[in-house]
Amino acid sequence: MAYDRALISRILRQMEQQRQQHEAEAEERRYRLTHTIPRLGEIDRELRATSAKAMRIAFESNNTDSAIAALRDRNLALQDEKRHILLENGYPADYLAVACDCPACRDTGYVESGLCDCVRRRAAAEQKKDLSSLLPVDRETFDTFRLDYYSTQPDSRSGISPREMAKFNYQKCSSFAETFGASYENLLLYGAAGLGKTFLSSCIARRVTERGFSVTYDTAISIFDQYNNAKFKSGDFSAASQALARFRNADLLIVDDLGTELPGAFHTSCLYDLLSRRLMARLPTILSTNLLPGELEGRYSAAIASRILGEFTQLRFIGDDIRKIRKKQRF
Numbered sequence: 001m002a003y004d005r006a007l008i009s010r011i012l013r014q015m016e017q018q019r020q021q022h023e024a025e026a027e028e029r030r031y032r033l034t035h036t037i038p039r040l041g042e043i044d045r046e047l048r049a050t051s052a053k054a055m056r057i058a059f060e061s062n063n064t065d066s067a068i069a070a071l072r073d074r075n076l077a078l079q080d081e082k083r084h085i086l087l088e089n090g091y092p093a094d095y096l097a098v099a100c101d102c103p104a105c106r107d108t109g110y111v112e113s114g115l116c117d118c119v120r121r122r123a124a125a126e127q128k129k130d131l132s133s134l135l136p137v138d139r140e141t142f143d144t145f146r147l148d149y150y151s152t153q154p155d156s157r158s159g160i161s162p163r164e165m166a167k168f169n170y171q172k173c174s175s176f177a178e179t180f181g182a183s184y185e186n187l188l189l190y191g192a193a194g195l196g197k198t199f200l201s202s203c204i205a206r207r208v209t210e211r212g213f214s215v216t217y218d219t220a221i222s223i224f225d226q227y228n229n230a231k232f233k234s235g236d237f238s239a240a241s242q243a244l245a246r247f248r249n250a251d252l253l254i255v256d257d258l259g260t261e262l263p264g265a266f267h268t269s270c271l272y273d274l275l276s277r278r279l280m281a282r283l284p285t286i287l288s289t290n291l292l293p294g295e296l297e298g299r300y301s302a303a304i305a306s307r308i309l310g311e312f313t314q315l316r317f318i319g320d321d322i323r324k325i326r327k328k329q330r331f
Contacts, residue, residue, distance in 0.1 A: 006242055011122045012109045019100070019107040026098040033096065037089060040096070043082050050075055120212050128209050140202040142174050149196075149322045162319030166196065169315045173200045177207035180252065180284070188308060189288040191317030194324065197288045201254050204286065208252050216250035220258040220271075223247055227270040248277050251284070258289040259299060268300045275307050287312065 034041035050071065057067040083093040100107045105116035147170070150163035158165075169189075176185060189197040205215045226247070229240035247253055253274075261267050278285050293314060297305035 005245075007123055007126055008115070008119065011119055011126070014122075015101075015107050015109050015119070022099045022107070026096060030096050033091075037085060040082065040085060043078050043085075047075060047078055123214070124209050124212055127215060128206070140199050141206060142170070142177075142203045145170055145196070145199065145203065149325055150319045155318055158318075165316060165318055169196070169200065169317060172313070172315060173204055174207075177204045177211075180208045180211065180213060184282050184284060186279075186284055186312040187286045188293070188312040188314045189286065189317065190292060190314065191290070192321070193290055194321030195317035195319055196322060197317055198256055201256060201286055201288055205252070205254055213251040214249075215252045215254065216246045217254040217256065218243075218247070219256045219260070221261045223255060223274070224261050224267050224270050227273075228266070247274060249281075249283070252286070253278060253283070254286045254288070256288045258287050259291040259295075263299060268304065271300060272304055272307075275304065279307060279311055285312075 030040075030044065034044065053071055054068065057064055057071065082096075086093055086095050102116060102118040105111050105118060109116055109119045147163055147166055150161070150166040152161050152163050154161050155165075173187070176187060189201065191197060201217070205217050209215045223243075226240045226243040228234065229237060230244050255274075258271075275285070287308065291299060293305075293309055296308055
């Protein structure tokens, strides 16, 4: 799962700050209680001297095993005495311990196998928050997708009704989200505006994020703008470079409104670069467009059309503009 490195770094810094805060709070509790109950201070000082005692035993003792065992027993007795003192004075037994939010990594962010799950959960939450600024992921879910917006009348060309096609698209997108990571697939969502392409993209983004994968969503215009900033070092070059890294390396990339950008050789080369990198890395991509599959070559190039038509599962959207239907229902 390729979470954005800047995001992970930010989370680790936050965890470091939390850990320092917990340590400061524990030290404040220890300082206050050792003045009130001096015996606690004596116990702490003796426990902190354990390492030095152990090293002395290793170098000086003729009977190291028994000396270490005696030191261990003494430590356990001191810890037990400390707990009893705290309880007798109305405090929890672990009152002087440094608190932590994640017992698995002790708020370090890492376990033996690598990045701790708590970091991944935070990254998923941050990512969902970022997505919420671009997509209504809290409102648009698979559970709120409505088939009644689609007509049951068969399409004159395909013989399939918009509702049948919408049901198929819904099931395909839901399956894509639920099985993401177990198999490799790309999706091309195409059709006129207002038919639910962005809605289902939002549903997929939400669910894949919840399952712990990195998701990057943006419009084609915004993506090409970032390519422009990175190539010609205009605008915020650093931010553009980071954005390109997300576009290229996210577990799932969703490109919305493909074809709404101005046509031109530069945008064509950007799209070719992005698709080629992700296809070679076998990183799933979703493209949403008003263009028909047959229009891709004329708009971009034969190479791009070949990649999309050969590597993407095509989902066609037909029917009446749902935005207009909703507007009529409100009045």
